[in-house]
Amino acid sequence: MSGEIENNEREILHLHVGSGGMEVGHSSWQLYSIEHHLDNDGYVLNEEKPPKSFFSSVNNERTKFRPRALFIDTDCSTIDQIRTSDLKNFYADHQFCVTSDCSEMLMNNIRKEIEICDYFQGFILSHSTFGKSSNLTSELLNYLKNEEYSKMTILTNSLIGSSINTSHMSNLLETADIVIPMENKTISDLCKYRLDISTPAYSNINQLISYCWSNLTCELRFEGCALGTLNEFSKVLVPHPPLKIISAHLLPLIPRRFQDDIDFKSPSVYDMCLPFISAANTCFIHDNNPYKLVLSLCLLFRGEKIVPKEIGQKLICDMKKSIRFSERVPTGFRCGINYHSPVQFRHQPDMTLTDKQVLMLTNQTTTSIYLCDLALNQTESKIDEARNSIQDLKEFYAEYDKEIRQDYQIL
Known part of the structure; x- marks a missing residue:
């Protein structure tokens, strides 16, 4: 029977925890509602119903829907802002x-x-690894993994700030199935140097994160062939359970001012992907991988005008020349195409709207080591058990990284 169920019929509950997790979640739902032709109150603007995976009908109506989501915090300040926003009736x-x-x-x-x-x-959890709500997030993760939902997949949208709750990070890396870190400083630099935003605010950072997650969840909401279920994220990107930290890279990042240029044309598939091949920064977390060695990689293309042969041999061969793939893991390189075009925010979008986008998801030990170092370098951290756990993970990642580099004779 399960084979007859379309992927976008398999429901996912979104848990947005803390001010950071809720703000990113609220921003993402704005984008999802545009993609699925819903107005600010959740009413459909055409005859096409939004996917059950992300939306539920209100009072069994066929015309009004709401997100499958909970917004959770230790105080009501951010909640009050969302409840008085344009989407208050959503x-x-x-x-x-x-x-x-x-x-x-x-x-x-x-x-x-x-x-x-x-x-x-399963669950998609948006949260911060810092602040008052991080302890609540840890408690919630433990509950989800130890109770009746223990077999359900948990994918996290983990916001990384200048400080990290070491105990929470240890718990996150132990309980979540896939961790996708979003580092504020790195994303702020993308806003500043790629999108020409002179002084990026949290609203700009949240908007860029939302564009990333719109692409990341595209296959979960529209029928696709690459990552159509949460379980497939693990199968495709996580070769071994501890190696669960995934880096996200989004292209093209083109400043909004170019959209008004009558001569502007969306880049070709190959040109759009060139920064992946070069040393240009496209990652949503600090990319400290000088030898570009990855355990697994998935390219998620979207757009009506994408022709499969454009993703063909030249692009893949050039990417494989610049990126080394470990032969120790079976996951390797994978591509998917979704033919639903990108959208942009209704009000004050930061990016130029193009007819195609691509999200690259990579699993690389250097990102895992970097996250462990961030957690271990917290001066206020005094929890020996959490530090020891993260130190053990770091040593595991480092040893794995060393063995792979030896295979490639990289010193």
Whole structure:
């Protein structure tokens, strides 16, 4: 029976925790609603229903929908901002939870959201690795992995700031199935140097993260061939359970001012991907991989005008010349095409809208080592158990990295 179920019918519950996780989540739902032709109140603007994977109908109506999401925080300040935004009628009251711990109210809200699902497949968790809510996130992760949802996949949108809760990072790397870090400083630099935003604000950072996640979840919402379920993220990108940290790279990043140029043309598939081949910075976390060695890689293309042969031998051969693939893991290189065109925010978009985009997801040990170092270098960290756990992980990543470099005779 499962083979008859379309991927975008398999429901996912989004948990947006803390001010950072909620702001990114709210920004992402703005973009998703545009992609699926919903107005600010959740009413359909055409005859096409949004996918069950991300949206549920309101009172069994066929015309009004809401996100499958909960917004959770220890105080109500950010929640109040979202509830008074343009999308205030897009969410239901029970989707907002103010709690300092995994209270019975929060657990009941999660259960109720899952009970209305037919083919529930897992969670997407948006959260910060710093701030007051990080302890709440750890408690929530432990609950999800130790209770009735232990077999469900957890994919995280993990916001990395200037400081990190070491205990939370240790728990995250132990309990989540796939961790996709989004580093504020690195994304701010992308806004500044790639999108020509002189002084990037959190709203600019959140917008760019939302564009990234729009592409990352495209196959979950529209029928695709590459990463159509949460479980496929693990199969394609995670060769061994500890190697679960995935870097995201989005292209093209073109400043908004070019959209008004009458001579502007969207780049070809090959030209769009050139920064992946060169040393240009496209990553959403600090890229410290001088020898460009990856364990697995997935290119997710989207756009109506993408021709498969454009992704053919020349692009793939040139990428394989500049990127080394480990022969120790079976996952390797994979491509997918989704023919739904990109969209942009209705108000003050930061990027030029192009007819195609590509997201590259890579698994590389250098990113894992970098994240461990960030957590270990926190001066306020005094939790020996958490530090020891992260130190053990770092040594595992470093040894794995060393063995692969020896295979390639890289010193």
